[in-house]
Amino acid sequence: MLETDRRARRLLVIYNPTSGRRKRSRLRRWLAHLDALGATVSLAETQGPRHAEALAQAADPQRFDAVAAAGGDGTINEVVNGLRDSPLPLAILPLGTANVLAAELGLPRGLGALARTAAFCPTLRLWPGEAMPLAGGGPSRRFLVMAGIGFDAEVVEHVDLPLKRRYGKLAYVWSILGRLRQYRPSCYRAEVGGSAVEAASLVVAKSHFYGGRFVLAPAARLDEPSFEVVVFGETGRGAALRYMAAMGIGVLGRCRSVRVITAQSVSLLEPVGAPIQLDGDVELRLPARLTIAATPLSVIAPVSAG
Numbered sequence: 001m002l003e004t005d006r007r008a009r010r011l012l013v014i015y016n017p018t019s020g021r022r023k024r025s026r027l028r029r030w031l032a033h034l035d036a037l038g039a040t041v042s043l044a045e046t047q048g049p050r051h052a053e054a055l056a057q058a059a060d061p062q063r064f065d066a067v068a069a070a071g072g073d074g075t076i077n078e079v080v081n082g083l084r085d086s087p088l089p090l091a092i093l094p095l096g097t098a099n100v101l102a103a104e105l106g107l108p109r110g111l112g113a114l115a116r117t118a119a120f121c122p123t124l125r126l127w128p129g130e131a132m133p134l135a136g137g138g139p140s141r142r143f144l145v146m147a148g149i150g151f152d153a154e155v156v157e158h159v160d161l162p163l164k165r166r167y168g169k170l171a172y173v174w175s176i177l178g179r180l181r182q183y184r185p186s187c188y189r190a191e192v193g194g195s196a197v198e199a200a201s202l203v204v205a206k207s208h209f210y211g212g213r214f215v216l217a218p219a220a221r222l223d224e225p226s227f228e229v230v231v232f233g234e235t236g237r238g239a240a241l242r243y244m245a246a247m248g249i250g251v252l253g254r255c256r257s258v259r260v261i262t263a264q265s266v267s268l269l270e271p272v273g274a275p276i277q278l279d280g281d282v283e284l285r286l287p288a289r290l291t292i293a294a295t296p297l298s299v300i301a302p303v304s305a306g
Contacts, residue, residue: 008039008119009065011091014052014079016071017045023095026111027070030093033115046075056082064088066300068118072096073145077279080128080297081142089298091118097168098280100145104207104222105301123298127225129206130294131278134267134287142293143278144222146210149188149268149286150201150232151240154179156277172211176244185235188286189270192229193263200235201243204228204266204290214247217260222299225292226264233257266290 011034015027034041042064046052052069056079059067068091069079076092083090093114094102105124108114131147132140148156155175164171190197203216205228210216217228232243234257246252253260267289268276275282 006120008034008037009091010040010063011042011066011068011118012055012059012064013041013043013068013070013093014055014075015043015045016052016075026095027093030070030111030115033112034119037115037119039115039119050078052078053082055079056088057086059083059086059088061087066091066118068093070095073098073100073279074281076101077141077143077145077281077283080144083297084142084293084295087298089123089300091300093118096280097164097172098212100207100209100212100280103209103213104145105299107301117302118300121300121302124223124301125296126222126299127206127296128293129204129227130291131276131284132289132291133284134289135272138284141278141283142297143206144297145205145207145279146216146277147204147268147290148202148277149190149274150186150199151179152201152203153275153277153282156280157275157282169212180237180240183237183240186271186274187235188268188274191267191269192231192261193265195261197229197231197261199231199233200239201232202268203230203232205230210247215250216247216252218253219260219262226262227266227290227292229261229263229266231259231261233259264292 044055052075056067066089069076070093073096128142128144130140130142159171159175188199205217205220208217208220217230220228246255269287272286274286276284
């Protein structure tokens with residue numbers, strides 16, 4: 001069936017207006033492509049943290065066929081959490097620094113193709129992770145890409161946000177240099193699938209990409225109800241640099257101090273109060289329990305994704 005024979009979706013597009021001029025231009029051009037395809041679009045701009053989540057949660061399935069997140073992995077994460085009890089699927093316009101989820105889904109890079117994807121492509125059923133704090137109460141948080149403790153969570157927590165908006169990935173480089181300069185060895189304790197684990201850092205992966213298109217967990221799949229838990233065993237600045245270099249050239253799996261464990265549940269236990277990054281933002285602190293969400297999420301993507 002031709003696209004002209006189908007009705008384009010009615011989309012609620014959630015967008016963070018603090019993005020730079022280039023990203024606003026990209027959004028406008030994407031919206032123009034959607035209009036040319038016959039899609040009906042309502043644009044909702046966020047006004048602060050967690051507003052994207054509230055907007056997605058309030059989206060009316062009688063008015064919309066899907067909710068589109070126009071932003072990076074953090075904005076997408078908020079929308080994912082807002083859709084946890086909604087039948088509406090998620091569409092994506094990647095506007096972030098790393099765009100890990102877009103890479104994982106195999107989304108096209110051209111704006112015309114991205115518009116056709118949002119307007120007409122089928123949905124895939126994906127299984128998010130869910131992180132529940134074990135101390136102090138509070139709601140659980142879903143994630144689609146990864147959860148991390150240790151060096152990567154420290155880097156995320158100390159990223160300079162104005163620098164990130166202006167220079168993108170260079171802000172992460174600056175934060176990495178700062179964390180290396182102030183490095184203090186820590187031992188993180190967890191339970192992975194019921195077995196005790198000690199690590200210098202640990203990443204609970206739903207996607208096989210990390211930080212863009214670097215491969216961290218080759219067997220991780222968004223459409224499987226399981227995690228690939230990457231355990232980094234060696235502490236120290238030198239070890240952190242070796243791990244980053246090995247991932248950069250695609251040989252992380254050859255590092256003897258790195259192991260990958262498949263699991264459906266992970267308890268992150270100590271040190272209490274250490275940050276946990278979820279999809280690139282620090283959302284919780286140890287201790288917390290991570291499980292596969294009880295209900296899947298529908299995401300609009302090319303048929304070959306997942």
